[in-house]
Amino acid sequence: MNGNIPWNNKLDLAHFKNTTVKNSLLMGRKTFDSIGMVLQDRVNIVLTRNIPTARPGMPNLIYEQDITQAIDNAEMRGYGNLYIIGGGEIFRQTIELGDELIITHFPFVSEGDTFFPKIDSAIWEEYKEVKYPEFHVSHYLKRN
Ligand SMILES: NC(=O)c1ccc[n+]([C@@H]2O[C@H](COP(=O)([O-])OP(=O)(O)OC[C@H]3O[C@@H](n4cnc5c(N)ncnc54)[C@H](OP(=O)(O)O)[C@@H]3O)[C@@H](O)[C@H]2O)c1
Numbered sequence: 001m002n003g004n005i006p007w008n009n010k011l012d013l014a015h016f017k018n019t020t021v022k023n024s025l026l027m028g029r030k031t032f033d034s035i036g037m038v039l040q041d042r043v044n045i046v047l048t049r050n051i052p053t054a055r056p057g058m059p060n061l062i063y064e065q066d067i068t069q070a071i072d073n074a075e076m077r078g079y080g081n082l083y084i085i086g087g088g089e090i091f092r093q094t095i096e097l098g099d100e101l102i103i104t105h106f107p108f109v110s111e112g113d114t115f116f117p118k119i120d121s122a123i124w125e126e127y128k129e130v131k132y133p134e135f136h137v138s139h140y141l142k143r144n
Helices: 010-020 029-035 067-076 088-094
Strands: 022-027 043-047 059-064 082-084 102-104 124-131 138-144
Touching: 010 102, 022 029, 022 059, 022 067, 022 088, 029 043, 043 067, 067 082, 067 088, 082 088
Parallel strands: 022 043, 022 082, 043 059
Antiparallel strands: 102 138, 124 138
16 A cells, blocks of 8 residues: 555565566656666566656666557567566556466455456466465466
């Protein structure tokens, strides 16, 4: 809440890093602000309607104004897999566009002001579950 994630789990952060490293990230400007830095060894693509002036010395930080254009550009420029990492506004606009969902599930209910959209089981099928001591990660593919 207020820009913070309501849990802090090192294994979940390691899973996030291992999954996304050497690839690219697409995120909303508010998520970028809440992270507070460019994540290394990944192309960081930030969606905003007000592109700021270039930040020198940050070759792996790119601003985009249009979601579809951002996805097309990432593919065209060979940025590897594109992982959409939030926040809620961006998830709502892109959940239909992805091929796969990789979702961490914690076994508790938490307060929050930003949410991932409901995963529609008519559209998404869980094909893999990886268990960790305090959470599990579900992988979903789009049904044909
Ligand atoms: N794992 C997690 O728990 C997780 C993951 C990610 C984020 N979060 C949390 O989510 C919160 C932020 O989520 P949020 O939903 O408030 O914001 P957000 O989705 O991160 O960012 C919203 C911003 O993205 C830009 N934007 C949205 N749609 C756009 C479009 N169609 N074209 C161009 N730009 C667009 C706008 O930026 P401008 O205002 O600059 O125009 C908008 O204000 C943070 O608190 C973060 O900590 C949590």
